[in-house]
Amino acid sequence: MILDIKGLAFNYPGRSVLQDINFRVEKGDFLAILGTNGVGKTTMLKCINRILKPCEGVVLVENEDVYKLSRIDLAKRIGYVSQRQETPCYTVFDAVLLGRKPYIKWDVSDQDIEITNQVMELLELTDYSLRYLDELSGGELQKVVIARALAQEPDVLLFDEPTSSLDLKNQFEVLKLINKVVKSKQVAAIVTMHDLNLAVRFAEKFLMLKDGAIFAAGGLEVITPANVESVYSIPVSVEQFGGVPVVLPI
Amino acid sequence: MKKDYAAYTTRKKLIILLLMAATLAVALYAIARGSMNFSISEVVLALIGQGDPTSHAVVRNIRLPRVLAGILAGAGLSVAGCVMQNNLRNPLASPFTLGLSHAAAFGATFAIVVLGVGTIQNSSTDAVIINNPYLVTTSAFIWVMVATVTILILAKFRGVSPEAMVLAGIALGSLFTAGTTIIQYFTPDVQVAATIFWTFGDLGRASWKEVWIMAAVVVLVLIYFLFKRWDYNALDSGEETAKGLGVNVERVRMAGMFTAALTVAVLTSFLGIIGFVGLVGPHMMRRIIGGDHRFLIPASALCGSLLLLASDTVARTIVSPVVLPVGAITSFMGAPLFLYLLTRGYQKR
Numbered sequence: 001m002i003l004d005i006k007g008l009a010f011n012y013p014g015r016s017v018l019q020d021i022n023f024r025v026e027k028g029d030f031l032a033i034l035g036t037n038g039v040g041k042t043t044m045l046k047c048i049n050r051i052l053k054p055c056e057g058v059v060l061v062e063n064e065d066v067y068k069l070s071r072i073d074l075a076k077r078i079g080y081v082s083q084r085q086e087t088p089c090y091t092v093f094d095a096v097l098l099g100r101k102p103y104i105k106w107d108v109s110d111q112d113i114e115i116t117n118q119v120m121e122l123l124e125l126t127d128y129s130l131r132y133l134d135e136l137s138g139g140e141l142q143k144v145v146i147a148r149a150l151a152q153e154p155d156v157l158l159f160d161e162p163t164s165s166l167d168l169k170n171q172f173e174v175l176k177l178i179n180k181v182v183k184s185k186q187v188a189a190i191v192t193m194h195d196l197n198l199a200v201r202f203a204e205k206f207l208m209l210k211d212g213a214i215f216a217a218g219g220l221e222v223i224t225p226a227n228v229e230s231v232y233s234i235p236v237s238v239e240q241f242g243g244v245p246v247v248l249p250i
Numbered sequence: 251m252k253k254d255y256a257a258y259t260t261r262k263k264l265i266i267l268l269l270m271a272a273t274l275a276v277a278l279y280a281i282a283r284g285s286m287n288f289s290i291s292e293v294v295l296a297l298i299g300q301g302d303p304t305s306h307a308v309v310r311n312i313r314l315p316r317v318l319a320g321i322l323a324g325a326g327l328s329v330a331g332c333v334m335q336n337n338l339r340n341p342l343a344s345p346f347t348l349g350l351s352h353a354a355a356f357g358a359t360f361a362i363v364v365l366g367v368g369t370i371q372n373s374s375t376d377a378v379i380i381n382n383p384y385l386v387t388t389s390a391f392i393w394v395m396v397a398t399v400t401i402l403i404l405a406k407f408r409g410v411s412p413e414a415m416v417l418a419g420i421a422l423g424s425l426f427t428a429g430t431t432i433i434q435y436f437t438p439d440v441q442v443a444a445t446i447f448w449t450f451g452d453l454g455r456a457s458w459k460e461v462w463i464m465a466a467v468v469v470l471v472l473i474y475f476l477f478k479r480w481d482y483n484a485l486d487s488g489e490e491t492a493k494g495l496g497v498n499v500e501r502v503r504m505a506g507m508f509t510a511a512l513t514v515a516v517l518t519s520f521l522g523i524i525g526f527v528g529l530v531g532p533h534m535m536r537r538i539i540g541g542d543h544r545f546l547i548p549a550s551a552l553c554g555s556l557l558l559l560a561s562d563t564v565a566r567t568i569v570s571p572v573v574l575p576v577g578a579i580t581s582f583m584g585a586p587l588f589l590y591l592l593t594r595g596y597q598k599r
């Protein structure tokens with residue numbers, strides 16, 4: 001077990017967002033978090049990564065309390081890609097290299113450069129190496145920040161809507177890649193998504209949030225028409241199409 | 251590709267080397283020129299302790315401390331502005347916009363008038379005498395630190411956002427200016443002249459002792475900022491991303507702002523107010539060398555040194571023997587250059 005969340009609750013002043021969130025993530029898990037806009041998916045990821053401080057509950061990563069680790073030790077264990085990106089005047093290479101930040105003492109080592117190069121090759125960013133971030137398309141930028149998180153080599157990867165501005169090919173490739181990294185390095189990924197079909201294709205575990213609480217959690221069996229309808233208030237049918245489950249609104 | 255990146259960083263290192271060479275050249279020129287002109291070889295001889303006693307004395311005791319003061323103050327102010335702009339994520343942050351310069355002016359006025367250490371004398375070159383410069387320096391320093399601590403407390407305990415801290419600084423600055431004005435209003439003209447004279451920054455106020463103190467502060471601060479360069483880079487990608495990368499954002503920001511303000515306090519209390527360098531030095535370099543603090547910090551420091559040193563040299567040679575206020579010359583020389591760089595945009599490659 002790589003991540004254990006117990007009794008997590010979070011309020012913004014005057015507004016309760018999350019209550020009593022409990023779940024566990026194992027090594028090699030790809031967990032999709034599903035729920036409507038504003039249900040608290042981003043808030044939950046930020047609580048896990050200590051960007052926000054929950055009012056109740058504990059988060060354990062590899063049996064260590066996230067709130068007792070130093071920031072730098074936490075960054076070696078958990079990587080986070082936020083939903084919104086800024087575009088400082090850096091090159092793609094420097095932006096990915098920044099993923100090595102938790103390991104840098106005085107200057108980057110050859111190993112840091114090596115890892116950066118590998119990750120950039122994995123995501124086919126090599127041709128963009130010297131382009132500036134503000135000269136990239138939305139999708140290209142999204143790949144850069146995903147690359148930065150991979151260069152960080154954490155045990156748990158948190159991605160907040162990583163595929164929202166990617167095209168069909170890149171959606172598939174990025175999610176496939178995350179899946180591959182999770183399996184080969186035995187780490188875990190927690191990914192918020194709005195596209196149910198992508199979720200059922202690449203994730204094996206699902207967490208459905210409704211009204212700030214967990215509505216359903218588990219494997220593919222929780223993606224039932226009844227569950228989806230009560231979370232999104234849209235009637236759907238779940239079909240098998242060439243061995244792949246598809247969620248179709250009706 | 252790896253080669254491309256190497257070429258890209260080499261270009262930045264070259265720019266830094268060029269800036270160093272330019273600073274050194276201007277420094278030699280500045281030591282040579284003045285009411286008594288020397289050749290470069292005489293300057294070099296005097297610097298290594300040879301040559302005739304007159305040139306030796308002028309170079310070692312008058313010109314060199316002044317030139318070093320220019321290099322140190324330019325570097326310190328510019329790098330302080332660079333870190334303030336990064337830490338507050340606001341391109342307008344600078345010693346001036348954060349109200350620190352106004353606080354220093356208030357502190358000096360307070361010492362000269364209320365503590366009564368300033369008078370005026372009737373000589374053409376040095377009309378104003380400040381009887382107890384240490385008291386003025388100390389008072390300026392204390393008030394800059396009061397302003398700094400006020401802003402940091404507002405940020406830490408009253409939740410003023412980093413972006414709003416520049417606004418808080420502007421408000422604080424106008425408060426200090428109001429205080430200065432009120433004091434000046436009730437003061438005889440001679441003392442008002444002394445207070446205004448103090449606010450015109452002047453590199454000539456530094457003797458060897460001040461130069462050593464400034465050197466110690468600026469060098470330590472530069473090392474500290476360089477040590478934090480990766481944190482500042484991470485901060486540029488946004489606060490949340492920086493936290494995700496292991497940066498203790500609040501602590502880095504508090505320490506960075508305090509260190510930058512301390513540098514400004516030391517330099518300003520010794521030399522008076524020197525505006526513009528702190529705002530413009532880092533921005534010029536962002537446009538030429540990019541936002542990466544690995545290169546931006548040393549480049550900003552050198553740019554500040556070069557700008558201030560060149561301005562001071564012009565200020566004291568253009569209508570010699572009159573020495574024009576260096577702050578004004580800095581703006582005269584820096585503003586057109588800066589406007590040109592603004593219109594040209596960022597040089598990406």
Ligand SMILES: Nc1ncnc2c1ncn2[C@@H]1O[C@H](COP(=O)(O)OP(=O)(O)OP(=O)(O)O)[C@@H](O)[C@H]1O
Pocket residue numbers: 012013015017035036037038039040041042043044083
């Ligand atoms: N800084 C804030 N102050 C107050 N309320 C906030 C703040 N940020 C978010 N909220 C509220 O908290 C709730 C949860 O927000 P959150 O960003 O976690 O939603 P989300 O599930 O990620 O939504 P989306 O799918 O649109 O990204 C929302 O109702 C939102 O309005």
Ligand SMILES: [Mg+2]
Pocket residue numbers: 041042043083160
């Ligand atoms: Mg969200």
